[in-house]
Amino acid sequence: MLSDVVAAVPVRPFAVMNAVGLVAFALVGATKAIREEFDLFGVTVVGLATAFAGGATRDVLVGRVPLVLRSFGEISLALLGVALAVCAHIVLDAADEHPATLVADAIGLAAFTTAGAIVATNVGVSGFGVVAVATINAVGGGALADLLLGRQPFVLFDDFYASCAVLGGVAYWLAASIGGSPGPAAALCASVTVCTRLLAVSLDWHLPTAQRLGRHWRRR
Amino acid sequence: MLSDVVAAVPVRPFAVMNAVGLVAFALVGATKAIREEFDLFGVTVVGLATAFAGGATRDVLVGRVPLVLRSFGEISLALLGVALAVCAHIVLDAADEHPATLVADAIGLAAFTTAGAIVATNVGVSGFGVVAVATINAVGGGALADLLLGRQPFVLFDDFYASCAVLGGVAYWLAASIGGSPGPAAALCASVTVCTRLLAVSLDWHLPTAQRLGRHWRRR
Amino acid sequence: MLSDVVAAVPVRPFAVMNAVGLVAFALVGATKAIREEFDLFGVTVVGLATAFAGGATRDVLVGRVPLVLRSFGEISLALLGVALAVCAHIVLDAADEHPATLVADAIGLAAFTTAGAIVATNVGVSGFGVVAVATINAVGGGALADLLLGRQPFVLFDDFYASCAVLGGVAYWLAASIGGSPGPAAALCASVTVCTRLLAVSLDWHLPTAQRLGRHWRRR
Numbered sequence: 001m002l003s004d005v006v007a008a009v010p011v012r013p014f015a016v017m018n019a020v021g022l023v024a025f026a027l028v029g030a031t032k033a034i035r036e037e038f039d040l041f042g043v044t045v046v047g048l049a050t051a052f053a054g055g056a057t058r059d060v061l062v063g064r065v066p067l068v069l070r071s072f073g074e075i076s077l078a079l080l081g082v083a084l085a086v087c088a089h090i091v092l093d094a095a096d097e098h099p100a101t102l103v104a105d106a107i108g109l110a111a112f113t114t115a116g117a118i119v120a121t122n123v124g125v126s127g128f129g130v131v132a133v134a135t136i137n138a139v140g141g142g143a144l145a146d147l148l149l150g151r152q153p154f155v156l157f158d159d160f161y162a163s164c165a166v167l168g169g170v171a172y173w174l175a176a177s178i179g180g181s182p183g184p185a186a187a188l189c190a191s192v193t194v195c196t197r198l199l200a201v202s203l204d205w206h207l208p209t210a211q212r213l214g215r216h217w218r219r220r
Numbered sequence: 221m222l223s224d225v226v227a228a229v230p231v232r233p234f235a236v237m238n239a240v241g242l243v244a245f246a247l248v249g250a251t252k253a254i255r256e257e258f259d260l261f262g263v264t265v266v267g268l269a270t271a272f273a274g275g276a277t278r279d280v281l282v283g284r285v286p287l288v289l290r291s292f293g294e295i296s297l298a299l300l301g302v303a304l305a306v307c308a309h310i311v312l313d314a315a316d317e318h319p320a321t322l323v324a325d326a327i328g329l330a331a332f333t334t335a336g337a338i339v340a341t342n343v344g345v346s347g348f349g350v351v352a353v354a355t356i357n358a359v360g361g362g363a364l365a366d367l368l369l370g371r372q373p374f375v376l377f378d379d380f381y382a383s384c385a386v387l388g389g390v391a392y393w394l395a396a397s398i399g400g401s402p403g404p405a406a407a408l409c410a411s412v413t414v415c416t417r418l419l420a421v422s423l424d425w426h427l428p429t430a431q432r433l434g435r436h437w438r439r440r
Numbered sequence: 441m442l443s444d445v446v447a448a449v450p451v452r453p454f455a456v457m458n459a460v461g462l463v464a465f466a467l468v469g470a471t472k473a474i475r476e477e478f479d480l481f482g483v484t485v486v487g488l489a490t491a492f493a494g495g496a497t498r499d500v501l502v503g504r505v506p507l508v509l510r511s512f513g514e515i516s517l518a519l520l521g522v523a524l525a526v527c528a529h530i531v532l533d534a535a536d537e538h539p540a541t542l543v544a545d546a547i548g549l550a551a552f553t554t555a556g557a558i559v560a561t562n563v564g565v566s567g568f569g570v571v572a573v574a575t576i577n578a579v580g581g582g583a584l585a586d587l588l589l590g591r592q593p594f595v596l597f598d599d600f601y602a603s604c605a606v607l608g609g610v611a612y613w614l615a616a617s618i619g620g621s622p623g624p625a626a627a628l629c630a631s632v633t634v635c636t637r638l639l640a641v642s643l644d645w646h647l648p649t650a651q652r653l654g655r656h657w658r659r660r
Contacts, residue, residue: 033596039647041603042596056501061276063285065503069560069569090654120289129289143368148583150592152370156253156262163261207259214310281496283505340509349509363588372590376473376482383481427479434530 014111017190019077021108026051026081027088028105029145031096034089036149046145047082048075054140058116058133062123102201106164110193113138113165114186117172121182127173134169134189135162160200160207168193234331237410239297241328246271246301247308248325249365251316254309256369266365267302268295274360278336278353282343322421326384330413333358333385334406337392341402347393354389355382358413380420383427388413454551457630459517461548466491466521467528468545469585471536474529476589486585487522488515494580498556498573502563542641546604550633553578553605554626557612561622567613574609575602578633600640600647608633 029050033043052074056066068074085096092098116137120130139162143153155162171192175185199205249270253263272294276286288294305316312318336357340350359382363373375382391412395405419425469490473483492514496506508514525536532538556577560570579602583593595602611632615625639645 034650036592036597037649037651038592038597039649040653041606041647043650045596045602060280060500061286061289063283063503065563065565066501069501069565069572072566072568075568086650086653089650090657123285125285125289126292128292128295132289147367147587148593148596150370150590152256152258153368156265156368157256157258162265166261207261209257209259210254210263210306210309211257213260213306217310280500281506281509283503343505345505345509346512348512348515352509367587370590372476372478373588376485376588377476377478382485386481427481429477429479430474430483430526430529431477433480433526437530 014114014186014190017107017111018115020104021111022051022074022077023081023084024101024104024108025112025141026078027085027101028096029141030082030085031089032145032149034085040086043086044079044082046148047085048078049148050141050145051078051081052141053144054112054137054142055115057140058119058137061133061136062119062125103198106194106197106201109138109161109165109197110168110190112141113168113193114172114189117169117189118182118186121172121176127177130173130176131166131169134172135165138162138165138168138193157209160205161197163207164193164197164200167196234334234406234410237327237331238335240324241331242271242294242297243301243304244321244324244328245332245361246298247305247321248316249361250302250305251309252365252369254305260306263306264299264302266368267305268298269368270361270365271298271301272361273364274332274357274362275335277360278339278357281353281356282339282345323418326414326417326421329358329381329385329417330388330410332361333388333413334392334409337389337396337409338402338406341392341396347397350393350396351386351389354392354409355385358382358385358388377429380425380427381417384413384417384420387416454554454626454630457547457551458555460544461551462491462514462517463521463524464541464544464548465552465581466518467525467541468536469581470522470525471529472585472589474525480526483526484519484522486588487525488518489588490581490585491518491521492581493584494552494577494582495555497580498559498577501573501576502559502565543638546634546637546641549578549601549605549637550608550630552581553608553633554612554629557609557629558622558626561612561616567617570613570616571606571609574612574629575605578602578605578608597649600645601637603647604633604637604640607636 026047030043030047033046038046052066052068056068059066113134116134117130119137120133125133139153139155143155146153146155168189172185172189175188176182180188246267250263250267253266258266272286272288276288279286333354336354337350339357340353345353359373359375362381363375366373366375388409392405392409395408396402400408466487470483470487473486478486492506492508496508499506553574556574557570559577560573565573579593579595582601583595586593586595608629612625612629615628616622620628
């Protein structure tokens with residue numbers, strides 16, 4: 001699986017993006033758990049779940065032993081994110097809303113979407129499957145973390161966040177379908193995801209609710 | 221897996237029941253998410269999760285890549301259910317409590333229970349395994365949807381709902397154990413599930429709680 | 441998988457510990473569901489989930505059909521635990537806080553941690569993977585039960601509970617790494633888990649929160 005990704009993309013930039021994402025995701029998850037006054041074990045679990053649950057779900061869906069159980073490096077990065085969250089809690093009010101965290105999180109979102117799209121394509125699923133696995137890889141960790149915290153997953157209502165992963169997954173699938181080689185498709189997927197996410201944060205994009213659509217419709 | 225089901229049952233009626241169920245389950249899930257004012261992405265995810273999470277869990281439990289990731293038709297039906305829920309929200313108060321929805325949901329419950337029982341039997345699990353996989357296939361989607369909405373799964377306390385899937389699964393297992401061929405066993409399973417569910421809705425059946433059992437016992 | 445465990449450990453003591461654990465876990469889970477006034481189906485599901493979800497997750501992570509779907513004996517033990525919970529509800533106020541339950545639960549925690557560590561080691565995951573799978577095997581059921589009840593999993597903040605499984609998993613991995621045969625490693629893992637858990641209950645151990653660490657730091 002790692003070799004799927006390694007074979008498909010220029011390794012250096014992807015590895016950097018993936019590493020940034022692991023630290024950022026673990027930091028964001030651990031910060032949420034700290035706010036709920038979980039103990040250090042709970043904070044670590046929620047941080048690791050945010051960083052790894054998406055990728056582990058991807059691997060289970062395609063029938064493989066999760067990559068994270070077979071490697072040491074990724075864990076160290078996520079534990080670094082948890083440690084940063086605990087340290088930051090002492091000096092900062094909301095480390096997970098710091099601009100640097102938002103940018104790092106967007107980079108991670110792009111890396112995880114791309115990894116999901118590559119693995120899914122190699123397994124030979126449908127176009128919907130590629131987009132679904134890419135999105136689950138990208139936002140599954142954050143969704144599980146919110147469930148562990150006893151909340152509705154923020155990706156379902158809060159923000160233009162999972163939609164960026166969907167757009168990235170669609171871009172990968174389109175590029176791969178028209179016969180593109182995996183490298184450019186991966187670059188396109190990552191670019192679409194990270195750009196739409198940064199735009200969404202800057203311009204405060206939101207998707208409409210059915211209630212708003214209903215009001216629009218009735219007003220006409 | 222599709223071929224498991226196709227080989228076992230008269231295809232036409234099963235396909236119709238399965239299609240009705242996908243639309244109904246997606247509509248019910250999406251309607252719940254609309255009520256929580258999720259955005260359109262969240263509404264779609266909860267609708268698709270309701271329709272597919274049970275079957276995907278079944279496939280993961282028996283070690284296969286989920287069918288839904290490999291097909292296009294099923295997704296279209298579930299997206300139709302989501303679209304119906306959004307449209308119905310504008311003209312109806314509670315599309316998920318409409319009698320037509322309740323009947324379609326019961327048909328879906330039967331189709332999903334039957335598919336779960338067939339797949340589990342082909343994998344060679346125990347009698348408990350057949351009933352468990354059939355029930356998870358039937359109610360896993362609704363349970364996940366409720367978790368995503370931040371509630372206790374309604375199947376655990378609300379209604380005589382999952383119990384119909386349990387009865388259908390037991391019927392399939394009994395019929396298969398006494399040497400019945402898969403076709404009649406599937407027909408029996410679907411009939412038991414849909415009939416008990418429609419009776420439960422009409423007659424307002426409920427299972428007792430331990431509290432009620434305790435009161436009965438003490439009164440004697 | 442059963443044969444993994446059977447090959448690795450002295451069977452008789454392990455089987456006894458595992459049986460005690462299944463009854464205790466099912467009793468604890470079912471008691472929580474009774475308190476929420478779930479119906480008897482919901483009580484049974486939460487009890488079975490507490491007993492089996494950890495092991496089933498372990499099996500899915502290592503790519504196998506869950507053991508529980510292929511056996512009959514384990515189910516009978518868990519159903520016994522559910523029945524005990526329903527009966528105990530009538531005569532006892534809090535069967536899940538009875539000292540006998542706490543000891544049986546600690547024994548189960550040790551049995552499940554050991555089974556997870558053995559299965560993970562046989563699959564050939566990293567040291568982190570061994571500890572993660574052992575911990576998930578031990579506390580995954582309780583965590584899922586809490587999610588089904590609409591709460592934050594107690595293992596993340598309440599108690600020195602999952603930490604015992606982590607320590608047991610680390611002990612197994614260390615013993616196996618220095619070339620120990622599986623039998624002694626399993627005995628060590630089970631002893632570490634059960635002893636730390638009983639000590640934690642007696643001495644009311646807790647892990648610190650980040651808030652407490654922060655106060656310590658600022659006070660200096």
